[in-house]
Amino acid sequence: MLSVAIGWQMYELTNDAFSLGLVGLAQFVPMMLLTLLVGHVADRFDRRKIVFLCQLFxxxxxxxxxxxxxxxxxxxxQILLAAAVIGACRAFEGPTLAALVPELVPKELLPQASAWSASAGQTAQILGPSLGGLLFSAGPSLVYVTSAVALLSSAALIYWIRKKRSVRKVEPLAVRSLFTGLVFVFRHKIILGTISLDLFAVLLGGATALLPIFAQDILHTGPWGLGLLRSAPAIGALLMSLVLAHVPLKRALGPILFGALAVFGAATILFALSTSLILSLTALFLLGASDVISVVIRSTLVQLHTPDEMRGRVNAVNSLFVGTSNQLGEFESGMMAGFFGAVPATFIGGVGTIAVAALWMYLFPALRRLRTFSDEWTEEKPRTKQSDVQTGP
Structure with missing residues (x-):
């Protein structure tokens, strides 16, 4: 709901694609600056309380x-300031939530848990934008108040989570320990290839920042139409995540990953060329369904092959890649749209996504050949947990 209200109100106030891009940049900069600190905080303190404070703020x-x-x-x-604070909160919230999941779920169920987690998030993204667009018709204040009630309720529910007490090895705060998440990711080439593929593909192909322009200037609809457009990718992602929760990915992970990225790029191109609301919703549906495949593969690989005492730092690096592809992607889309127009910018992004997928198949052959979640562990033996902890940048 906040995304719909902030995006629509910013464009309503400024009628400027650059300002829409700045909203994404305002959320990305805190994430980029705080990443290394975020991971260390998530590994040193109660993860449940960290998420509680983020939701509260x-x-x-x-x-x-x-x-x-x-x-x-x-x-x-004021809108950009609010976006920056939200970005800072989400910088802490995302990695901490991801690191919290393995404390609640047995290791053998993590692939299904990742899919269920994705389906829960996508359900919220379906209901939120639709409700936000509907409520915005009665005024943005109503959207903000409703969002405040939801966020504060969420904070209370997070605080009341009960989990088994776990003892994690806590390192002293040092510059060297801040960089161990980066070291771990770059040492595991398949994980590096997976999250960097998602970064560059979504960075180029992300069109969500431009949805207010498409809704108002191309599809000629109102806030309700914007809500539908923002919900369509989430509906596709929800249905796909439910499929993956019941039929988890076990074989041919590499080909599936690259195939999903090709569909993502093609759907982006279709959306760019569409002048029909129904066709645009279909393209966004396919975009969301293909994107969640990458999310499940990436998150499962990271969770299965990261020691618990490092999980916060590694998930912080992963969140930086995801945040870069989302928030910085919105900035890139806004800048491109400002220079070339929304349709050419989105079309170029879709072509770029397909090109990146093809390039990554060449740069990361092990990722292209990946068959199961255990392949990464057998192809390159990681060093011991202790050496991961002690290695500097």
Missing amino acids: EGVVAVFLAFGNHAGWLGRE
């Missing part, structure tokens, strides 16, 4: 937006 930001809009002083700068 995001709820406060929603209250700030509601009050500012009601009082009439909410403008471009």
Whole structure:
């Protein structure tokens, strides 16, 4: 709901594609600056309480937006400030939530758990934008207030999670230990190939930042149409994640991954060329369904092959890659649209996604040949946990 309201209100206030891009940049910069610290915090402190605080502060930001809009002083700068604070909160929240899951789920069920986690998130992304677009028709303040209630309720539910007490090895805070997540990722080539593939493919192919432009100027619909457009990828992702939860990926992971990226690029091209709301929704549906395959493969690989005492730092690196592809992708899309127009920018992004997939098949042959989740462990033996911890950047 916040994404719909912030994006639509920013474009309504400025009528400027560059400003839409800046919203993505404002969320990305805190994530980039805080990544190394975030991972160390997630490995040193109670992960449940960290997520609780993040949700709490995001709820406060929603209250700030509601009050500012009601009082009439909410403008471009205030929206960008709110986006930056949300980005900082999500910088801590994402890696910590990912690191928390293996504490709650047996290792052998992680692939299914990743799919169920994705389906839960996608359900929220279906209901949220649709409801946000509907509520926005009655005014953005209503969207912000509803978001605040949801976020504060979520904070309470996170705080009440009960889990077995686990004892993690805690390292002293040092510059060397901050970089061990990066060292771990770059040492495991298949993990590096997977998350970097997602980074560059989504960075080029992401069109969600431009949805307000497509909704208003190309498809000629209102906030309700924008809500439908934002929900369509989530619906595709939800249905695919439910399939993967019941029929988990076990074989031909590499070919499936690259095939999904090819579909992602083709769907982006179709969306760019469409002038029909139904066809655009279909393209976004396919885009979301193909994207969740990459999410499940990437998250399962990271969780299965990361020691618990390093999981926060490794997931922080993973979140940086994901955040770069999403938030920086929104900035890139906004800049491209500002220079070339929304349709050419989106079309070029779709072609670029397919090109990146082809290039990564050449650069990471082990990823192309990946068959099962255990292949990475047998193809290159990682060093011991202790050496991973002690190795500097």
